[in-house]
Amino acid sequence: MSGLFSTSTTTPESSNIPIPVLGFGVYQIPGDKCIAACKTALETGYRQIDTAQLYRNEEQVGTAIRQSGIKRSDVFVTTKQGLRGDTPDDTYRLTSESVRRIAGEEADAYVDLFLIHTPYIRGEAEGRKEVWQALEQLFYEGKARSIGVSNYSIDHIEEMKEYATIWPPHVNQIELHPWSQQRSVTAYCKHQGIALQAYSPLVEGTKMDDIVLRKIGDKYAKTPAQVLIRYGLQKGWIVLPKSENPHRIGENYGVFDFEIDERSMKELNELDDTS
Template identity: 65%
Template sequence: MENKITSIAATVTPPGTNVHLPRLGFGVYQIFGESCISSCKTALDAGYRLIDSAQLYRNEDQVGAVVRDSELDRAEIFVTTKQGIRGATPQETYNLAAESVKRIAGSGPGAYVDLFLIHIPYVKGEAEGRKEVWQALERLYDEGKTRLIGVSNYDIEHIEEMKAYAKVWPPHVNQIELHPWRQQSGLVAYCENNGIVVQAYSPLAEGTKMDDPVVQRVAAKHDKSSAQVLIRYGLQKGWVVLPKSATPKRIKANANVFDFELDEEDMVALGGLSEEVPPS
């Protein structure tokens, strides 16, 4: 994957598909109602072309309204959603997923989302639940109601488990928490070796590390904010990065990360911030 990206238009294509997935996206977790609508509009105006939602976020309707009302062509906007629950029957599980597509894209012919993920591996029924939700997503995929399918918060064993039943394997995407303090290097390497696109949620570590002296030093060096440095770090690591904010100024600033590049010294310093305990 080419990580010297210089434009917000940069994309990555999951192997075996012709779908162009934006390298920078806009997350809408805990952004509701009119705030979600205005934030998504600001993001699109700032150049973002990926909006990342989920059933759990309770804002699929708002995201859908923005997408449908946008002056941009539908094909220019990449929309992700996620399902983390299982219905009482396989059909009900499928219906829950299909309702998400309807909330975002409407019920007309050709309605679709771009990426549908299993939100968490801890679905009711554990392995059987994961299988049932994945098969519902595969059905959507076969029907053209989603262009890609994947997982979120999956460890290696969960992805390996899928080999026993998945018609689509590997999953196109694994969305996981990633930032300098949580790098999940073993999981990331596994995904990269198997052609699974890695998406990074919480790339700003929920704003808790902005005052870290290493981050501040790198930010001062490039005349950028701590948030911009963290986003750029994720992009140069090869991740699809999904920052979130409901503040217009920050939404725009978080997209302004393509006019500088972290050098090797910067990347090593930021990579050394990991708080994960290495395997013994």
């Protein structure tokens, strides 16, 4: 067994803030359903939740954590912003409102990780700079324990050197699974000490009948979803499956009692022939 436990964490070299290797994504889980799903996930053992302004459920994530009775410091919460305000102050206001929605009004309220959701922000380079500077302000104020980017290419990360006082970003969250391995950007991030978060690790549920996944699942008495999550963990990624179904929330957590051998990892690696 490769030493991966449900309590395992990845610590980006650049931030020193440990991130649980398995997280819970809440994209497209609305309102009350989000509270219920997060509570089920927390009861199951997940200690990381991934939300965003775009998902319109930051408040519900915060409510679920408080209602779960689990200490705030034991749960790692990520959010993301993809919009720029009309002025730099306005942009900062948008970020700080996220912290308030998730963690409340107290002076010591914080999120564990705040990401720029996408490089495609109004004003392009100028917009990316403005949102990053708002995140840096949050970081220096202690309202975001770590900060990073999402959907960033190597060029986008290099561009940040022109203005960032915090570089490299602590995390890059991108689409990662056997059919989207993004080899160049993942190698670059590894080299720079940027942790990789894998979104859509279940390929949005579209590959559950894939013959390679099924064969490897049969070998370990695991489901295709469990194979996909375990694959991401063994690649060294922080994996963020989403489910609003209590049974599947549990299933997706059942990934710490088996290890995919080298031969099957190679088969999965070969499913993506891009660079």
